[in-house]
Amino acid sequence: MPYETLILEKQENVGLVRLNRPEAYNALNDQLMNDLTAALDDLERDDNIGAIVLIGSEKAFAAGADIKMMREWDMLDVFKQQFITANWERASRCRKPVIAAVSGLALGGGCELAMMCDVIIAADNARFALPEITLATIPGAGGTQRLTRAVGKSKAMEMILSGRPMLADEAERCGLVSRMVALADLQREALALAGKIAGFSQPVVALAKECVNRAFESSLNEGILYERRMAYVTFGTEDQSEGLAAFVEKRAPQFKHR
Numbered sequence: 001m002p003y004e005t006l007i008l009e010k011q012e013n014v015g016l017v018r019l020n021r022p023e024a025y026n027a028l029n030d031q032l033m034n035d036l037t038a039a040l041d042d043l044e045r046d047d048n049i050g051a052i053v054l055i056g057s058e059k060a061f062a063a064g065a066d067i068k069m070m071r072e073w074d075m076l077d078v079f080k081q082q083f084i085t086a087n088w089e090r091a092s093r094c095r096k097p098v099i100a101a102v103s104g105l106a107l108g109g110g111c112e113l114a115m116m117c118d119v120i121i122a123a124d125n126a127r128f129a130l131p132e133i134t135l136a137t138i139p140g141a142g143g144t145q146r147l148t149r150a151v152g153k154s155k156a157m158e159m160i161l162s163g164r165p166m167l168a169d170e171a172e173r174c175g176l177v178s179r180m181v182a183l184a185d186l187q188r189e190a191l192a193l194a195g196k197i198a199g200f201s202q203p204v205v206a207l208a209k210e211c212v213n214r215a216f217e218s219s220l221n222e223g224i225l226y227e228r229r230m231a232y233v234t235f236g237t238e239d240q241s242e243g244l245a246a247f248v249e250k251r252a253p254q255f256k257h258r
């Protein structure tokens, strides 16, 4: 099914979603967020897909929430339509791993969307910022929480209170992104990582992802207890038996995602 504001491709067992509003630096309007929700629904339903890459253009991952759209709304409008809650958070609810491949601008809601993903790989021209303060608003799609958890209080405060952008090398140094790659290599590197993950047991990958996410929601002891239980669960899968047997028999495993 064709989408108005993005391009969805399936490359073997990886879903590639390309944000595509070039006339507005991929600014995130309702149409785009509805399209993204539908595309991610489609990829989650497709049993052949094991991981997802979300990418923009070379110039912009996304320049934030659509300011022209927001300027039409007052407080009751955003409250009644549940702005953000209604259609922005599908990426953060994906059970399959989502890799944000960020080149160019990731501003405001664009940066927040990248932070909803599981891994961010940044091109060397990437630029992250939460400049909402310059518009007399604040990040409203998780930015104050996710940036702070990713980079710590001082840097998050500086960026959110001043709008200062962070370039790719700083983002790599402080752990906002998993790594920085040359712009020309971004898509290939992101697809290679997604392909590698998609080759493993899908249910076990999903369990591992749930455990990492649990670290943000629980104490250390509770998180470790959760991890222990989930590790026991892997012993109940056919794929775990196959993985261990394949190692002992010195052959490649054949995972069935069961």
Ligand code: DAK
Binding pocket: 023, 024, 025, 027, 028, 063, 064, 065, 066, 067, 068, 069, 078, 083, 084, 105, 107, 108, 109, 110, 131, 132, 135, 137, 138, 139, 140, 141
């Ligand atoms: N929204 C709408 N249109 C945008 C846009 C955006 N965020 N960014 C760029 N565009 C549009 C421009 O308006 C222009 O359209 P036309 O004038 O051609 O119609 C076109 O893209 C090209 O932009 P420029 O002519 O400005 O091109 P430049 O190369 O000179 O500059 C730029 C590109 C991306 C650096 C610049 O456009 C810019 O600074 N854009 C705004 C970036 C920004 O401030 N982003 C943060 C948006 S605020 C909340 C939840 C979430 C949020 C807030 C509240 N609640 C729950 C209440 C989130 C807020 C945000 O994300």
